[in-house]
Amino acid sequence: MGARLIIVSNRVAVPDSPGTPFAGGMAVAAKAALKNRKGMWVGWSGKAADEPADASQAVELDKVAYVLIDLSKNDIQEYYNGLANSVLWPILHYRVDLQEYSRADASGYMRVNRMFADRLSASVNEDDVIWVHDYHLMLLGRELRSRGYRNRIGFFLHTPCAPPDILQTLPHHKEILGGLTYYDLVGFQTDNDRDNFARYLTTLSAVQVRGGAYEFEGRNVRLGAFPVSIETKTYARLARNAGRSALVALVRESLGGSRLVLGVDRLDFSMGIPQRVKAFEQLLETSPEWHGKVTLLQITPTSRTEVEQYGEIEAEVTRLIAKVNGRFGDAAWTPIRYVNRSYSRTVLAGIYRAADVAMVTPLRDGMNLVAKEYLAAQDPEDPGVLVLSQFAGAAKELDRALIVNPHETDAVASALKRALEMPLAERRQRHEPMLAHLLENDIRKWAEDYLAALLEGAPARNMLAGIRALFGVSSEQAPFAIR
Numbered sequence: 001m002g003a004r005l006i007i008v009s010n011r012v013a014v015p016d017s018p019g020t021p022f023a024g025g026m027a028v029a030a031k032a033a034l035k036n037r038k039g040m041w042v043g044w045s046g047k048a049a050d051e052p053a054d055a056s057q058a059v060e061l062d063k064v065a066y067v068l069i070d071l072s073k074n075d076i077q078e079y080y081n082g083l084a085n086s087v088l089w090p091i092l093h094y095r096v097d098l099q100e101y102s103r104a105d106a107s108g109y110m111r112v113n114r115m116f117a118d119r120l121s122a123s124v125n126e127d128d129v130i131w132v133h134d135y136h137l138m139l140l141g142r143e144l145r146s147r148g149y150r151n152r153i154g155f156f157l158h159t160p161c162a163p164p165d166i167l168q169t170l171p172h173h174k175e176i177l178g179g180l181t182y183y184d185l186v187g188f189q190t191d192n193d194r195d196n197f198a199r200y201l202t203t204l205s206a207v208q209v210r211g212g213a214y215e216f217e218g219r220n221v222r223l224g225a226f227p228v229s230i231e232t233k234t235y236a237r238l239a240r241n242a243g244r245s246a247l248v249a250l251v252r253e254s255l256g257g258s259r260l261v262l263g264v265d266r267l268d269f270s271m272g273i274p275q276r277v278k279a280f281e282q283l284l285e286t287s288p289e290w291h292g293k294v295t296l297l298q299i300t301p302t303s304r305t306e307v308e309q310y311g312e313i314e315a316e317v318t319r320l321i322a323k324v325n326g327r328f329g330d331a332a333w334t335p336i337r338y339v340n341r342s343y344s345r346t347v348l349a350g351i352y353r354a355a356d357v358a359m360v361t362p363l364r365d366g367m368n369l370v371a372k373e374y375l376a377a378q379d380p381e382d383p384g385v386l387v388l389s390q391f392a393g394a395a396k397e398l399d400r401a402l403i404v405n406p407h408e409t410d411a412v413a414s415a416l417k418r419a420l421e422m423p424l425a426e427r428r429q430r431h432e433p434m435l436a437h438l439l440e441n442d443i444r445k446w447a448e449d450y451l452a453a454l455l456e457g458a459p460a461r462n463m464l465a466g467i468r469a470l471f472g473v474s475s476e477q478a479p480f481a482i483r
């Protein structure tokens with residue numbers, strides 16, 4: 001039946017399906033990888049079933065089969081809310097203090113990874129290439145290998161990867177993180193993430209580094225950095241046309257003459273929203289000339305609401321915003337507008353274009369595609385300014401943004417003031433090279449680079465000739481950033 005690309009991830013974004021949750025960067029990346037390819041995307045249906053069906057549901061659209069697996073309430077609690085989001089997510093984001101480990105959650109995580117492998121077994125062909133995404137499914141490679149699959153299997157981590165000392169705080173880390181050594185290629189967002197994992201591997205016993213691959217208990221795993229990106233050209237076009245959206249026009253009108261500062265983040269402790277609100281408060285405190293003339297619009301869809309830490313961050317953000325609005329607002333001006341909902345791609349692109357400044361100030365982030373989308377959405381003749389945390393993966397590429405340490409309130413407030421007052425010539429000078437970089441390094445290139453590297457060095461069997469043809473990858477093609 002010919003080679004297919006099989007993407008496996010926790011969330012699946014089925015096109016045009018109502019009620020699909022805010023899927024984020026991982027979904028953008030998976031969509032791009034499947035574009036114009038024959039493939040399959042397998043993941044959780046997003047539903048909690050009392051009695052999950054043994055069979056998965058499948059929908060076929062544009063050469064891609066979407067295969068959805070129901071999870072039980074217990075699976076969701078232990079695997080998704082538990083080990084994935086109460087343990088792995090905080091640790092990978094350097095927040096050891098927030099992890100809430102339990103053995104029950106760890107075994108639920110392993111059970112769901114095994115179940116994904118069983119479901120996949122029903123449909124994997126010998127020449128398929130399998131690409132697993134994110135921290136929910138670290139053990140899927142091992143489970144597939146133990147079922148005898150010799151396919152090319154890759155993994156990509158969308159989050160940051162913390163240094164070894166932090167990774168080692170995960171109980172039984174060797175079993176879970178060491179599971180990544182069953183993949184042929186593990187991709188990271190930045191060199192720093194890749195190097196952290198490489199150093200972690202060398203702390204485990206019996207790791208040999210040979211010919212760029214890490215040999216671990218008889219298996220070879222390669223590591224690479226592949227900064228995830230966006231559909232830059234399409235996004236820029238979308239933003240140009242988004243001015244026609246009635247909602248975008250309404251937002252602009254409602255601001256009167258006030259300048260717009262924008263924050264767009266899932267409600268998560270890693271996003272640095274309290275620190276950002278404090279920096280905005282500091283600006284208002286030190287620059288009375290901006291009173292009534294600037295508005296922070298913070299768009300924050302709620303997320304993972306059943307996880308305790310998320311309830312806490314929600315309460316903190318709400319309290320801080322109310323404080324600033326009470327302290328500085330008046331009858332005709334609300335300094336901070338706060339909305340807990342998501343917007344369509346078009347409306348969001350229009351709001352990005354209308355914003356004078358974007359504040360992308362996470363405490364730690366794998367990449368952050370809001371930063372990239374904001375730049376792509378700007379009018380190149382009159383672009384806005386990006387204030388970007390040095391701890392977002394994107395800061396490694398977008399070095400003409402105003403780079404800040406989100407923990408330094410004074411510095412973030414000054415950067416914000418500088419952004420609001422920046423002359424047009426400087427705004428253009430900063431925006432132009434960053435846009436050029438994003439046009440060159442778009443999401444299509446990311447997927448091609450990763451797949452070329454995944455297929456690198458694969459044995460010359462017929463199936464690989466087929467796969468190479470499918471991906472348009474020549475055997476001589478040099479991989480990127482492989483070590």
Ligand code: F6P
Nearest residue numbers: 011023024025026027134158159
């Ligand atoms: O790895 C990060 C990520 O997958 C993002 O791509 C996305 O924004 C987020 O996590 C989605 O989280 P969830 O699926 O838990 O809502």
